[in-house]
Amino acid sequence: MSEQLKVPTMAEMMAEGKQPEVLFWVGCAGSFDDRAKKITKAFVRLLNKANVEFAVLGAEESCTGDPAKRSGNEFLFQMQAVTNIEVMNAYEIKKIVTACPHCFNTLKNEYPGLGGNYDVVHHTQFLKGLLDDGRLTVEGGQFKGKRITFHDPCYLGRANNVYEAPRDLIRKLDAELVEMKSCKSRGLCCGAGGAQMFKEPEAGNKDINIERTEQALETKPQIIAAGCPFCNTMMTDGVKGKEKEGDVEVMDIAELIANAQDL
Amino acid sequence: MNYIPNILFAIALIFGIGFFAKNVKKLWRNVKLGQDKDVSDNKPQRWKNMAMIALGQSKMVKRPVAGFFHIVVYVGFVIINIEVLEIIIDGLFGTHRIGLDVLPEYVYGFLIGSFEVLAALVFVAVVIFWIRRNAIKLKRFMSPEMKGWPKNDGNFILYFEMVLMTLFLVMNATDTTFQNLNSGNIISQHIAPLFSGVSEGGLHIIERSAWWIHILGILVFLNYLYYSKHLHILLAFPNTYYGNLNPKGQFTNNDAVTKEVMLMMDPNADPFAAPAEDETEEAPAKFGASDVQDLSWVNLLNAYTCTECGRCTSECPANQTGKKLSPRKIMMDTRDRLEEVGKNIDVNKGEFVDDGKQLLNDYITKEELWACTSCNACTEACPVSIDPLNIIMEMRRYLVMEESAAPMELNNMMTNIENNGAPWPYNQMDRLNWKDE
Numbered sequence: 007m008s009e010q011l012k013v014p015t016m017a018e019m020m021a022e023g024k025q026p027e028v029l030f031w032v033g034c035a036g037s038f039d040d041r042a043k044k045i046t047k048a049f050v051r052l053l054n055k056a057n058v059e060f061a062v063l064g065a066e067e068s069c070t071g072d073p074a075k076r077s078g079n080e081f082l083f084q085m086q087a088v089t090n091i092e093v094m095n096a097y098e099i100k101k102i103v104t105a106c107p108h109c110f111n112t113l114k115n116e117y118p119g120l121g122g123n124y125d126v127v128h129h130t131q132f133l134k135g136l137l138d139d140g141r142l143t144v145e146g147g148q149f150k151g152k153r154i155t156f157h158d159p160c161y162l163g164r165a166n167n168v169y170e171a172p173r174d175l176i177r178k179l180d181a182e183l184v185e186m187k188s189c190k191s192r193g194l195c196c197g198a199g200g201a202q203m204f205k206e207p208e209a210g211n212k213d214i215n216i217e218r219t220e221q222a223l224e225t226k227p228q229i230i231a232a233g234c235p236f237c238n239t240m241m242t243d244g245v246k247g248k249e250k251e252g253d254v255e256v257m258d259i260a261e262l263i264a265n266a267q268d269l
Numbered sequence: 270m271n272y273i274p275n276i277l278f279a280i281a282l283i284f285g286i287g288f289f290a291k292n293v294k295k296l297w298r299n300v301k302l303g304q305d306k307d308v309s310d311n312k313p314q315r316w317k318n319m320a321m322i323a324l325g326q327s328k329m330v331k332r333p334v335a336g337f338f339h340i341v342v343y344v345g346f347v348i349i350n351i352e353v354l355e356i357i358i359d360g361l362f363g364t365h366r367i368g369l370d371v372l373p374e375y376v377y378g379f380l381i382g383s384f385e386v387l388a389a390l391v392f393v394a395v396v397i398f399w400i401r402r403n404a405i406k407l408k409r410f411m412s413p414e415m416k417g418w419p420k421n422d423g424n425f426i427l428y429f430e431m432v433l434m435t436l437f438l439v440m441n442a443t444d445t446t447f448q449n450l451n452s453g454n455i456i457s458q459h460i461a462p463l464f465s466g467v468s469e470g471g472l473h474i475i476e477r478s479a480w481w482i483h484i485l486g487i488l489v490f491l492n493y494l495y496y497s498k499h500l501h502i503l504l505a506f507p508n509t510y511y512g513n514l515n516p517k518g519q520f521t522n523n524d525a526v527t528k529e530v531m532l533m534m535d536p537n538a539d540p541f542a543a544p545a546e547d548e549t550e551e552a553p554a555k556f557g558a559s560d561v562q563d564l565s566w567v568n569l570l571n572a573y574t575c576t577e578c579g580r581c582t583s584e585c586p587a588n589q590t591g592k593k594l595s596p597r598k599i600m601m602d603t604r605d606r607l608e609e610v611g612k613n614i615d616v617n618k619g620e621f622v623d624d625g626k627q628l629l630n631d632y633i634t635k636e637e638l639w640a641c642t643s644c645n646a647c648t649e650a651c652p653v654s655i656d657p658l659n660i661i662m663e664m665r666r667y668l669v670m671e672e673s674a675a676p677m678e679l680n681n682m683m684t685n686i687e688n689n690g691a692p693w694p695y696n697q698m699d700r701l702n703w704k705d706e
Contacts, residue, residue, distance in 0.1 A: 013704045032700070034691040043703040050704075064701040068690030076643050077679045078557065078665030080523045082686060084530040092534070115519035120527065160644040165518025191649050195586040200643030204682040204692055208640040211591030218586075 015064040026061040031104035035235035042235035048264035091122035105129040107161035130172040149179040155227040158193035159234035196240035219244025278360035285488030292495035299611040303566030328652040338394040345391035378452030385456040409579035414598040440479035501576035508574040512654030557666025560627040572604035581647035587640040594640035596647035596657035602632035
């Protein structure tokens with residue numbers, strides 16, 4: 007594919023003597039995971055469409071340290087954090103947007119204590135801002151009337167009380183937002199948090215992502231919307247496990263908005 | 270005049286309250302075995318949380334059935350205790366229903382009438398609680414950690430309350446002067462006919478017995494608290510006050526680690542420098558927690574506050590899918606171990622003598638700790654702001670930073686982060702390749 011995405015790096019911006027409106031923190035999943043890369047690109051298309059002056063760190067970005075911290079490796083976490091903070095402070099970063107709730111939480115809550123003070127927003131909050139300001143418009147188009155259920159990422163919802171931004175965006179699609187029995191502050195985890203993504207689950211009688219996928223499928227959705235690359239993987243696996251991949255799609259909110267624009 | 274009952278009453282009161290005070294002191298000493306934690310910030314928000322969550326029961330009603338009946342028992346408990354004031358004055362001074370002497374009859378009747386209605390409601394609510402635990406057998410009361418003492422403890426409390434409420438109503442029903450007033454006997458007038466065949470003298474004996482057993486029962490119940498999960502009726506207040514005010518996703522940054530990291534990152538630091546003369550601060554004995562003394566005192570207060578309702582466990586994704594982890598068990602284990610450490614200190618003249626045991630492994634297994642997804646469902650569910658997740662994370666820190674005992678896959682993940690800045694083995698230089706794919 008040879009689509010033209012405008013993705014300037016901070017280094018390039020600095021060389022031109024420009025300061026971007028916002029830093030897009032891509033995150034490890036968004037950079038390397040094949041499924042998550044599609045989310046990254048969808049979000050970039052929206053940023054390009056809305057003429058947002060953004061930049062990425064590119065090869066200067068490194069893991070926030072979230073999985074290390076949740077595993078208990080405080081030392082590795084702080085090494086990562088301090089290194090990243092040094093880079094971002096050198097570029098005088100003020101505002102960060104990220105499509106990963108784990109990066110979002112860590113940057114927003116755990117970096118200030120180590121000298122990194124930024125205004126950090128999740129991409130659903132940022133997109134909602136673009137729509138509210140009229141910089142981006144969205145019409146339901148292909149999603150009009152579709153049944154969409156939203157899976158709350160723990161590190162966006164309970165951890166940081168962001169429940170409405172993603173839902174507002176789904177409503178803007180003229181879609182039918184259907185809630186699972188456990189949603190918002192009672193949303194069930196997908197099973198990936200706390201570094202579980204990187205290990206086999208402990209012994210039990212079921213995988214957490216299967217339990218959550220069953221809850222989602224109870225709402226008879228056409229689309230399960232996610233706002234986190236790890237939730238996306240877990241729910242996609244869950245849907246495959248239930249052999250429903252022909253009927254139900256798992257999509258990030260950024261993909262929904264971008265697809266509605268035919269981007 | 271015969272002063273023997275007054276003296277006996279005073280002795281019972283001093284003994285009951287004194288013994289309780291002794292246990293409260295012990296409880297506080299045990300809580301203070303925990304590490305310091307500064308919770309002196311944002312007092313207005315803390316008072317507000319206490320008012321909303323403990324006093325206002327705002328989280329209890331998230332589950333409407335249990336929440337409603339809990340409020341009945343809670344309001345009943347608080348308001349009926351006004352009556353205990355009259356009982357204490359009567360007991361100490363040999364008066365009978367002193368309230369009638371100082372209050373207009375209709376006010377007194379209104380008060381006692383309210384207590385009677387509440388007593389009846391509490392009785393009904395407590396019976397429903399018993400049915401939920403023993404007949405319906407709600408899943409969250411049937412977990413493995415609820416076998417034996419925790420199950421009996423829960424039922425004893427319910428029996429206690431049933432008996433106390435019954436005694437209060439019987440005491441009123443057999444009090445002929447009170448019944449003759451016909452004001453405030455809204456419930457007890459329907460109990461009085463049960464005793465219609467009993468002589469005046471017999472009624473008096475029943476009334477006095479009910480009165481004495483009621484107040485002695487309250488003193489016994491007060492002292493039962495320390496040995497029971499029921500401490501929450503008192504500790505819910507400080508516990509919600511000292512509860513976490515930060516976003517739930519914000520985990521503490523370990524200061525000792527920060528110092529080391531900053532030193533490593535400082536290009537001007539001399540790695541071979543001798544510590545400065547006035548360096549009084551020592552590195553902490555260890556990172557994370559393997560025993561209760563390594564936890565913060567707020568963690569330990571949490572443990573005493575837990576009333577084992579199991580809302581945390583029923584919301585826990587790991588527990589729901591059959592893993593060994595139960596956040597409630599984390600709290601129960603912490604309290605059990607803390608009590609064991611406290612007893613150790615008691616028998617060893619104020620010094621803790623190593624007993625070869627610790628919270629990790631002897632109480633909480635690694636398997637439980639590694640099952641947690643850190644999703645915060647437990648902390649969200651807790652009606653009294655207990656934070657089991659913080660204990661789990663402190664124990665993971667110990668496992669990883671002191672024992673290097675992370676599961677192999679997590680070690681691989683961390684090695685990847687160290688070497689190439691991502692949890693997977695990709696080159697950091699390729700982070701922007703997606704742009705052109």
